[in-house]
Amino acid sequence: xAERHSEQIANRSLIGVGKVIAVLTSGGDAQGMNAAVRAVxxxxxxxxxxxxxxxxxxxxxxxxGSNIVQVSWESVxxxxxxxxxxxxxxxxxxxxxxxxxxxxAANLLEKGITNLCVIGGDxxxxxxxxxxxEWSGLLDELAKNxxxxxxxxxxxxxxxxxxLVGSIDNDFCGTDMTIGTDxxxxxxxEVVDAIxxxxxxxxxxxxxxxxxxxxxxxxLASALACxxxxxxxxxxxxxxxxxxxxxxxxxxNRAHKKRLNIIIVAEGAIDAQNQPITSEKxxxxxxxxxxxxxxxxxxxxxxRGGTPSAFDRILASRTGVEAVLALLEAKPExxxxxVSLSGNHIVRLPLMECVKMTQAxxxxxxxxxxxxxxxxxxxxxxxxxxxxxxxxxxETTAEIPKSNFNVAVMxxxxxxxxxxxxxxxxxxVGITEGHKMLVVNNGFEGxxxxxxxxxxxxxxxxxxxxxxxxxxxxxxxxxxxLEQIAEQIRTYKINGLLVVGGFETCDRIKQSASGTKRxxxxxxxxxxxxxxxxxxxxxxxxxxxxxIFEEKFxxxxxxxxxRHLTEKMKTNIQRGLVLRNENCNENYTTDFIYQLxxxxxxxxxxCRKNVLGHMQQGGAPSPFDRNFATKISAKAMxxxxxxxxxxxxxxxxxxxxxxxxxxxxxxTRTLLFQPVVxxxxxxxxxxxxPKEQWWLKLxxxxxxxxxxxxxxxxxxxxxxxxxxxxxxxxxxxx
Numbered sequence: 001x002a003e004r005h006s007e008q009i010a011n012r013s014l015i016g017v018g019k020v021i022a023v024l025t026s027g028g029d030a031q032g033m034n035a036a037v038r039a040v041x042x043x044x045x046x047x048x049x050x051x052x053x054x055x056x057x058x059x060x061x062x063x064x065g066s067n068i069v070q071v072s073w074e075s076v077x078x079x080x081x082x083x084x085x086x087x088x089x090x091x092x093x094x095x096x097x098x099x100x101x102x103x104x105a106a107n108l109l110e111k112g113i114t115n116l117c118v119i120g121g122d123x124x125x126x127x128x129x130x131x132x133x134e135w136s137g138l139l140d141e142l143a144k145n146x147x148x149x150x151x152x153x154x155x156x157x158x159x160x161x162x163x164l165v166g167s168i169d170n171d172f173c174g175t176d177m178t179i180g181t182d183x184x185x186x187x188x189x190e191v192v193d194a195i196x197x198x199x200x201x202x203x204x205x206x207x208x209x210x211x212x213x214x215x216x217x218x219x220l221a222s223a224l225a226c227x228x229x230x231x232x233x234x235x236x237x238x239x240x241x242x243x244x245x246x247x248x249x250x251x252x253n254r255a256h257k258k259r260l261n262i263i264i265v266a267e268g269a270i271d272a273q274n275q276p277i278t279s280e281k282x283x284x285x286x287x288x289x290x291x292x293x294x295x296x297x298x299x300x301x302x303x304r305g306g307t308p309s310a311f312d313r314i315l316a317s318r319t320g321v322e323a324v325l326a327l328l329e330a331k332p333e334x335x336x337x338x339v340s341l342s343g344n345h346i347v348r349l350p351l352m353e354c355v356k357m358t359q360a361x362x363x364x365x366x367x368x369x370x371x372x373x374x375x376x377x378x379x380x381x382x383x384x385x386x387x388x389x390x391x392x393x394x395e396t397t398a399e400i401p402k403s404n405f406n407v408a409v410m411x412x413x414x415x416x417x418x419x420x421x422x423x424x425x426x427x428x429v430g431i432t433e434g435h436k437m438l439v440v441n442n443g444f445e446g447x448x449x450x451x452x453x454x455x456x457x458x459x460x461x462x463x464x465x466x467x468x469x470x471x472x473x474x475x476x477x478x479x480x481x482l483e484q485i486a487e488q489i490r491t492y493k494i495n496g497l498l499v500v501g502g503f504e505t506c507d508r509i510k511q512s513a514s515g516t517k518r519x520x521x522x523x524x525x526x527x528x529x530x531x532x533x534x535x536x537x538x539x540x541x542x543x544x545x546x547x548i549f550e551e552k553f554x555x556x557x558x559x560x561x562x563r564h565l566t567e568k569m570k571t572n573i574q575r576g577l578v579l580r581n582e583n584c585n586e587n588y589t590t591d592f593i594y595q596l597x598x599x600x601x602x603x604x605x606x607c608r609k610n611v612l613g614h615m616q617q618g619g620a621p622s623p624f625d626r627n628f629a630t631k632i633s634a635k636a637m638x639x640x641x642x643x644x645x646x647x648x649x650x651x652x653x654x655x656x657x658x659x660x661x662x663x664x665x666x667x668t669r670t671l672l673f674q675p676v677v678x679x680x681x682x683x684x685x686x687x688x689x690p691k692e693q694w695w696l697k698l699x700x701x702x703x704x705x706x707x708x709x710x711x712x713x714x715x716x717x718x719x720x721x722x723x724x725x726x727x728x729x730x731x732x733x734x
Contacts, residue, residue, distance in 0.1 A: 019044075021115040021327055022068065022108065024054035024061065025085040026092075026124035029304055030166040030180025032312030033085040033119055038076040038542075039320025040117050042705045045073055047328065052111055057120070058092035058127065062100045064107030073707060074572055080542040081307050083183075089120070098138075101131055105138040106147055108159075115160045115327040117320075119179070122172055122358050125163040129336045129351055135159040161336035162323045163351055164316070168303055171215035173361065174354030175340035176380055179319070181217065182311040184303040185623040188222040191299060193465055193620060196226075196260060205250065205261040205286050205294040209279040211303050212266035214362055217381060218303070219266035224388045225626040227424070227464045228262040229253060231392075232269035232277050234365060235373045236385055240272055247289045249393065254292070256458055261292070274368065310540040311624065314698075315341060317539060321701055322346050343666075344694060387631050391428050394457045403434035405495045405644045407637070410440035410447060411473035412501035417621035418629035419469045422500045424460035425633035431457055433641045438492060443474040443501075448481030450488050464626050467619050473501065495648065496640045500633065518569045518605040520576035520597055524590040526616050527581050529687035533616070534581040535699055544568070544706045546579040547588070550693055558588065562600040568707060569605045576605065583687075635671050636664045 023040045025033050037053075044051040053071050054060050060067030079086050094100030108114070118128040135158060142148045165172045168184035188210055195206050210218045216233020223231035230246050232238065239245070250261050263286075269277040279296045286294045308316070319339040326337055326348055336351040357376060364373040374382055409426045411419050423439065430437040439459075441451040463470060478485055488494075527533040531548025538546035545561050547553055565576045578597065580590050594609040601607060621629070643660065662673040684691050 019047075019049040019115060019328060020052065020112045021049050021117065021324065022052040022054050022111070022113045023087075023117045023119070024057055025087055025089045025166065026057035026118060026120035026127075027089060028121065028167070029084045029089050030168050030178070031083045031183035031304070031306065031308035032179040032316040033089075033166045034076075034079040034082050035308060035313045035316035036119050036164050036166065036179060036320040036323075037085070037087060038079055039317040039701075039705060040323055041071055041076045042073060042707070043321045043324040046704050046707075047324065049115075049324070049328075050112075052113055053087045056088040056090045057124075058095035058100075058104065059090040060088070061104040061107060062092060062094045064103070064110065068107060068111055068113075070111075077573060078575075080313060080540075083304075083306050083308060085119075095127060095131075098134070101134060102138050102141060104131070105135065106142055109139075109142070109148055109152060109156055112156070114156050114158065115162075115330070117162050117164065117323045117327065119164045119166045121165065121167040121169075122355050125165070125336075125338060125351055126355050128161045128163060129355075132159045132161045132336050158332045160327050160330040160334065161351070162326045162330075162348075163336065163338040164319050164323055165338060165340070168218070169212050169215045170217040171212075171358065172338075172354065173357035173376060173378065174338060174349045176343065176378065177311075177315060177341050179312055179316050180304070180308070182315075182624065183306065183309045184211070184218055185221055185225070186309050187303045187306055188218060188299060189225055189465070189620075189623045189626075191297065191302070192222065192226045192262065195262075195297065196462075196465070202293060203254075203259045205263065205292045207263045207265060207279045207282050207286075207294065207296045209265050209267055209296065209298040211299070213268040215377070216266040216269070217377070217384075219264050219269070220381070220384050220388060221623060221627060223262075223264045223392075224384055224630060225464060225623040226262060226264075227391075227462065228264045229392070230263045231388065232263075232265040232282070234266060234268045234270050235361070235377060235381075236370055237270050237272045237277075242271070243285055243289075247285070250286065250292070251290060254290075258458075258461060260462075270365075272368070272370075274366070309622070310536065313540040314536060317701060317705065318346050318698070321704070322348070383631060384627070387425075387634055390432065390634060391425060391630065394428075394431070400432060401434040403641070403644070405435045405641075405648070406438060406493050407435045407496040407498065407640060407644075408438040408440055408447075408452065408492070408494045409498045409500070410443060411469045411471050412443040412499055413473060413475055414502060415468045415473055415617050416502065416625075417467050417617070417619065418625035419471075419473070419500055420460075420463040420466045421621060421626045422629035422633035423471060424463040425630040426498050426500075426637045427455050427460045428457060429634045429637040430641075433637065435496075435641070438494065439471055442472040443476055444478040444481060444485065445474050445476045446472065447478075447488055448484035450491070452488065452492055464630065465620055467621055468617075496644050498633070498636055498640055500629075518574050518576075520565060520569070520578060520601060520605050520607050522578050522580065522590060522594045522597060522607060522609040524580050524582055524609075524611040526612065527583075528689070529581075529583045529684075530689045530693075531581040531584065532693070532695055534579040534584075535695060535702070538577070538579045539698060539702045539705075541577060541579075542705070543577040543579050543702060546581070546699070546702065547584045547593070548581045549584045549687065550689070550696060551699070553585070553588070555588075558593065558596060559600075562597055564707075565597070566601055566604050569601070632664055632666075632671060639664065639673055 021044045023037055041051045051071050053069050055067045139153045143153050165175055165178040166180055167178040168180040170178050170181040172178050212218050216235050219231055219233050265279050271277055283294045283296050286292050322339045337348045338351045338354055340347050340349050361373050361376045407430050409423055427437045437455050438452050439455045440447045525533045529549045531550050534546040534548050544565055594607055598607040659675045661676045664673050682691055
């Protein structure tokens with residue numbers, strides 16, 4: 001990857017002078033588009049650029065006039081949590097013709113716009129790139145026709161294009177997730193969870209059709225998240241005799257007293273001969289062969305609706321900020337780029353390379369090269385497919401190897417959404433590896449008391465969507481019961497132990513403040529000494545500030561924040577949001593901050609406070625939590641199996657103290673096993689947090705987008721994998 005500019009930009013008023021940037025949304029709408037629009041506009045204004053909306057996508061660019069309007073900071077207030085796109089999106093056949101693009105160029109030049117941020121799918125981004133390539137020719141033609149001067153041709157000689165991918169299908173190669181995908185998954189899982197209650201009551205089979213004409217990501221990820229019995233996707237068609245296998249599986253499940261069957265089909269699902277597999281065809285097959293009460297639910301545009309998830313808001317905000325930086329740094333020879341997500345990092349990639357790779361997937365499917373199609377979709381898609389296949393179909397007893405190992409799984413620490421999905425995954429993967437799987441109730445205390453029993457494949461059926469910990473979990477440390485635990489391990493002949501645990505609603509609030517009164521909400525979040533929840537919650541909810549333990553603050557900063565909010569609320573802004581991590585400071589409590597803001601805001605705004613407490617641990621797990629827990633637990637069980645095979649040979653035990661106890665976690669883009677002895681060096685044990693937190697570099701974005709007066713600077717010799725902007729605090733903020 002190319003290096004970022006090395007010069008520091010210390011004065012924000014100089015960064016974007018002379019830059020005029022327009023933002024448009026095109027193609028199908030996707031949740032999170034508004035968050036991206038907000039980030040682009042506010043970052044552009046922050047660095048001194050003049051910002052424009054293009055309403056109604058390319059159609060608005062072709063029509064011009066009132067469709068292209070200059071916007072202010074306040075123009076994007078209160079849109080972060082809204083679905084769809086407030087600036088509109090429309091299909092535009094006129095833009096596909098050179099005559100239409102000529103009109104669009106003239107309309108942009110009328111406003112002095114030569115920087116364009118396009119939020120849409122691959123078709124929209126391809127159109128933007130063509131527009132860029134034709135730009136100089138379009139200007140020459142406009143000058144020839146007397147529409148612009150020769151000076152205009154010289155002054156506006158090149159058009160800069162940066163794309164953000166807004167597509168609920170996650171069908172664009174080059175990014176791990178597209179804006180809108182996570183929210184669409186939330187809608188699907190909400191429907192599945194609702195259906196399950198009625199289906200269980202009546203012993204029904206449900207066939208759910210989800211979007212995905214050319215990409216099966218939504219179908220696959222939702223099938224993994226809900227433990228569906230069968231999934232049909234275009235990239236990986238079933239075998240030729242799939243009808244027989246599916247009927248046999250459904251029949252076997254019903255024979256084992258399973259009252260519910262879920263089949264998920266992408267709208268573009270095909271068989272191995274490239275013939276469509278429709279939801280109606282699947283329903284008829286089940287009814288004709290098994291006589292099951294079967295219903296079809298086509299989700300349709302429900303998947304595009306509703307508020308964007310926290311993930312989509314954060315992704316859109318980060319990519320929107322980076323899009324502005326990419327436009328500021330663009331040179332005449334800079335090709336159009338797309339801002340993408342790679343692991344935890346925001347990166348810039350050549351737009352047309354990603355488009356060509358995306359188109360290559362369809363070409364591979366047309367040629368029936370489905371293995372290549374899956375590989376081109378990316379590692380995440382491939383892992384999802386492998387994990388789903390591993391967990392969805394139990395092999396016969398004769399096919400499963402006998403390992404002679406007893407492996408126990410348990411939960412410890414506070415309950416967390418996704419724990420049950422992790423246990424389900426561990427149990428089923430362990431069974432496929434030939435282990436005898438034991439589960440421990442109530443953590444280490446339960447282990448010491450022998451609260452242990454064997455689990456089989458069907459024992460964890462339906463666990464993925466349930467919150468809390470079905471096994472029970474306690475914060476009790478093992479040191480209190482070492483002798484009893486050792487005795488139980490000997491009694492049950494436990495060879496390996498997999499532990500799932502920890503270190504042992506802002507939208508509704510904002511909506512309630514949107515009346516005539518100006519109101520500031522002080523919200524306390526959980527997290528112990530870790531400010532992740534407060535910081536990410538603040539970024540996704542558009543908070544003004546989030547106080548955390550990792551970044552020390554004093555009364556001067558509190559006073560500066562109050563002044564900032566007071567001045568802000570004197571405008572047409574009607575709400576403010578302040579988040580506080582529960583252990584950020586022992587003296588500056590939630591009550592203290594509430595009283596300070598209440599006193600200083602008299603006559604301008606009033607305050608409300610809310611301590612979210614344990615509601616943050618409740619409810620059903622999100623699609624991300626279900627799938628991440630499932631995949632990470634499967635990986636952990638496979639690692640544990642290999643360790644058992646390596647360490648137990650010919651009746652002898654070979655234990656390597658350094659790596660026999662490991663923690664599995666996500667680093668960059670990879671799941672990594674790290675010996676606990678190594679992690680000790682990286683851990684602040686007193687406060688139970690890592691010594692270095694990757695997400696701290698995202699905190700400046702919250703203040704930039706909340707209109708704090710801080711200046712942006714580009715870190716020298718920064719690589720693209722570390723592109724989050726850094727800030728230098730100004731006089732009116734900490």
